[in-house]
Amino acid sequence: MRQEKDSLGTLELPDEAYYGIQTLRAVHNYPISGLRSHPTFIRAYALLKKACARANEQAGLLDTDISKLIQSVCDEIIEGKLRDQFVVDVFQAGAGTSTNMNVNEVIANRALEKSGAMRGQFDKISPNDHVNMSQSTNDTYPTAMRLSTLLLLKERLFPAIETLRQSFLAKAIEFDDAVKSGRTHLQDAVPITLGQEFGAWGSMMLCHSKRLQGAEHDISFLGIGGSAAGSGLNTPPGYRGQVVEELRTLTGLDLQPSVDLFEAMQSLAPFVHLMSGLKNLALDIIKISGDLRLLCSGPMTGLAEITLPAVQPGSSIMPGKVNPSILEMVSQVAMQVVGCETTVSYASQGGQLELNVMMPVVQFNIAFSIEIFSNTLEVMAQKCIDGIVADRERMRHYAESSGSLVTALAPEIGYLKAAEIAKESLKTRRSIRAIILEQGIMNEQKLDEVLDIKMMAKGNA
DSSP states (O other): OEEEEETTEEEEEOTTOOSOHHHHHHHHHOOSSOOBOOHHHHHHHHHHHHHHHHHHHHTTOSOHHHHHHHHHHHHHHHTTTTGGGOOOBSSOSGGGHHHHHHHHHHHHHHHHHHHTOOTTOTTTSOIIIIITTTOOHHHHHHHHHHHHHHHHIIIIIHHHHHHHHHHHHHHHHHTTTOEEEEEETTEEEEEEEHHHHHHHHHHHHHHHHHHHHHHHHHHTEEOTTOTTTSSOTTOOTTHHHHHHHHHHHHHOOOOEEOSOHHHHHHOOHHHHHHHHHHHHHHHHHHHHHHHHHHHTOOSSSSOOOEEOOOOSOOOSSSTTOOOOHHHHHHHHHHHHHHHHHHHHHHHHTOOBTTBOTTHHHHHHHHHHHHHHHHHHHHHHHHHTGGGOEEOHHHHHHHHHHOGGGHHHHHHHHOHHHHHHHHHHHHHHTOOHHHHHHHTTSSOHHHHHHHTOHHHHHHTTO
């Protein structure tokens, strides 16, 4: 064991621990969920600490040797090392001070070890005076939030949305000639193709990506350099711009200094914007999942126009039953994302005066949402959409049996007469075609032209 001291007193820590006394206090104070910060958030924090060390060194504030030690430890964390040392619960004191100090202490103790000194010898390399130089939790935590969110969008969410979009578009091409009955209000409607349905879902994914790119742009403005309250107290001239430039180099992200550092510290609007976009996407995903479950319902007593890949037995009591299990999971995850958006919205108005202290719960919900949603969209594409098979014969039967075919007759015979024929068809269970021919309203050749369901499906689109 070793002893460390802070402003509240002294505690013992295991020799093998790289975290320090303030982290240990947080572990004792917040045994809440057992959940830890997302790995990408820790990577983002290490990227930020590295950029700050470089900027402080260039400003002549930080000793070159200490700066290089700090940067080398940051590189280790960026590579995925020391992850077990970030032990603070995601539900913690406001603003994320405990997480910031967890990062500072791990970097300082590992840097001490690499220099040949003992862990905890903070008179040589200090978590506060060196690793946290020119910084505050109040500007580093929201900056790390922005960095990690941008990285998760770039590396996880946007590729996942594109994977699902490509799956929808591939099926749109495959099912381009598969004519079926359209349905509005869950009632028969004019013919469409199954490809048109899948094509619409592909277009939805593209639209959602574009909307989320707007939120991505908002998040790219960083408030680093604001220090404790936005004034930049204890930061050297040029520091703010230098840190952002270092981060641009380290990440390849299109980052900019925030126009107003006070605004960046107080407002979580960019994150609300993002979560609103995620919620919007989630709602459409729930809708699409519901549509697919309807289309595959049955198989003997439902629509059964498509068959989904069988991924597991569907019942512990009914032999042979197969359920739309992937889509059921997809809907549940999307509903969870909607719930996370509500949490972020409430947290955004939970700050007071110069700081929004609710940032830790916002960070958790954003990272959690992007992680589970990205995984889900990829699984939906690979284990469900890619393996869908269409029952073309059944779809065509439904389309040809539908009373909605009279829609194409309305321009020829008038709306009221067409409605009478539709009612007759429904009442007698006879086809529209048979009634038209029987009543001599139209000859067979003309009727074939008007009731060509493939032409009706294509329309003038």
